[in-house]
Amino acid sequence: MNIVIEGVDILTSDSAVNSAADYIKNADIGIKDGRILFIEPAGTGPSDFKPDRRISGRHRLAIPGMVNAHTHCAMTLMRNAADDLPLDKWLFERIFPIEDRLMDDDVYWGTLLGISEMLKSGTTAMADMYLHMEAVVKAFSEAGMRVNISKSPLEFHSGGKVLDAFDEFRDYYKKWNGRENGKIKVYLEVHSTYLWDYESLIRASDLAKELNTGIHIHLLETAKERKDSFEQYGKSPVEICVETGIFDVPVIGAHLVHVSKEDMDILHKYKVSAAHNPSSNLKLGSGIAPIPAMLDAGVNIALGTDGAASNNNLNMFEEMHLAALLHKGLGQNPELVNARQAFAMATVNGSNAIGFGSDTGVIKPGMKADIILIDTDKPHLNPLNDPYSAVVYSAQGADVDTVILDGNILMEKRELKTIDEEKVKYEAAAASMRLISG
Numbered sequence: 001m002n003i004v005i006e007g008v009d010i011l012t013s014d015s016a017v018n019s020a021a022d023y024i025k026n027a028d029i030g031i032k033d034g035r036i037l038f039i040e041p042a043g044t045g046p047s048d049f050k051p052d053r054r055i056s057g058r059h060r061l062a063i064p065g066m067v068n069a070h071t072h073c074a075m076t077l078m079r080n081a082a083d084d085l086p087l088d089k090w091l092f093e094r095i096f097p098i099e100d101r102l103m104d105d106d107v108y109w110g111t112l113l114g115i116s117e118m119l120k121s122g123t124t125a126m127a128d129m130y131l132h133m134e135a136v137v138k139a140f141s142e143a144g145m146r147v148n149i150s151k152s153p154l155e156f157h158s159g160g161k162v163l164d165a166f167d168e169f170r171d172y173y174k175k176w177n178g179r180e181n182g183k184i185k186v187y188l189e190v191h192s193t194y195l196w197d198y199e200s201l202i203r204a205s206d207l208a209k210e211l212n213t214g215i216h217i218h219l220l221e222t223a224k225e226r227k228d229s230f231e232q233y234g235k236s237p238v239e240i241c242v243e244t245g246i247f248d249v250p251v252i253g254a255h256l257v258h259v260s261k262e263d264m265d266i267l268h269k270y271k272v273s274a275a276h277n278p279s280s281n282l283k284l285g286s287g288i289a290p291i292p293a294m295l296d297a298g299v300n301i302a303l304g305t306d307g308a309a310s311n312n313n314l315n316m317f318e319e320m321h322l323a324a325l326l327h328k329g330l331g332q333n334p335e336l337v338n339a340r341q342a343f344a345m346a347t348v349n350g351s352n353a354i355g356f357g358s359d360t361g362v363i364k365p366g367m368k369a370d371i372i373l374i375d376t377d378k379p380h381l382n383p384l385n386d387p388y389s390a391v392v393y394s395a396q397g398a399d400v401d402t403v404i405l406d407g408n409i410l411m412e413k414r415e416l417k418t419i420d421e422e423k424v425k426y427e428a429a430a431a432s433m434r435l436i437s438g
């Protein structure tokens with residue numbers, strides 16, 4: 001389908017150009033076969049371009065779709081079910097028992113609910129890590145979402161039972177990686193260095209190398225994790241990842257709250273992307289990741305919501321806002337994490353972190369058309385003035401009016417096109433009630 005967005009203001013997120021040229025006013029964006037064909041001053045696009053759909057850009061700001069670099073999409077089912085607890089109590093005593101009862105259907109509806117919420121707040125790609133991955137991939141395929149799915153080659157069950165699922169992972173990878181016009185990417189999930197033993201970490205990195213894929217791992221979320229690692233290995237989890245070959249492949253490192261200067265240099269050296277989850281880290285009382293120092297060390301910083309059970313929503317505008325405020329307050333320095341940096345974290349950095357960087361994260365000709373339109377005809381977005389400030393400090397997820405993903409319209413005038421929102425809310429609520437009541 002050919003689409004033209006007419007007379008729209010664009011924040012391209014293209015770090016290759018300077019900040020002024022990154023903001024294009026009153027332009028037409030032409031989209032053909034899922035990719036951006038042209039960006040030209042309004043009314044001056046190629047005369048032989050015949051759009052099937054024209055979308056008005058009046059009172060709209062086009063930005064790249066947000067990228068949620070760390071989430072557990074189906075945990076929407078556990079939203080508001082276990083709060084105000086520390087991570088180990090929350091995870092082991094409350095969340096794992098519920099997850100033991102999960103069935104494929106529950107995960108399918110929970111994933112669709114998470115996708116609905118993310119599309120409605122402008123997220124077009126995510127790195128999802130969860131269980132029942134056939135149900136997960138079905139939901140993503142049907143919704144038309146872009147996703148990096150990470151599946152674990154070890155299955156952890158109640159009572160400490162661990163099943164070897166390396167062959168199953170290999171089959172899943174071969175079946176799904178690159179499917180849906182490249183929108184589905186499959187990484188290995190390594191939950192963490194505390195849940196996994198050393199030998200299995202080596203096996204995981206060998207498998208990732210064999211398949212030429214990446215790894216999504218939780219790293220240094222809590223002070224306890226750091227302390228325990230030093231007690232067990234005399235090293236930080238980051239150093240364990242180097243030793244076991246985990247960092248020899250592309251890695252999404254979620255959290256990275258308790259990192260030392262040495263850890264940061266390692267992350268930079270091995271090009272590990274950090275997924276900063278400010279809401280989840282605050283809510284679980286885990287701490288605050290030293291983002292300004294990691295930026296100085298040259299680490300690619302992306303943003304994530306984590307699961308809805310530890311956030312308790314999946315709204316990337318909120319994470320971006322928080323990422324821009326938190327470090328200023330903590331460091332008593334308003335120059336830390338400026339609006340442009342926070343915007344890059346939510347868009348282009350996220351895209352690079354989850355392996356879609358060559359195709360998405362930036363609005364420019366040749367890239368995939370993953371574009372969201374923010375309705376700026378709102379009191380809190382007037383006057384707009386600096387567009388970075390407007391998006392990071394004033395805009396809300398609910399201001400997103402239209403979502404285009406891979407050149408397909410997935411939401412228009414806030415109505416989802418590939419998901420029956422009412423049915424999804426109903427089914428997910430029913431699943432949630434059954435799971436939580438046990």
Ligand SMILES: [Zn+2]
Pocket residue numbers: 070071072218254306307
């Ligand atoms: Zn997580």
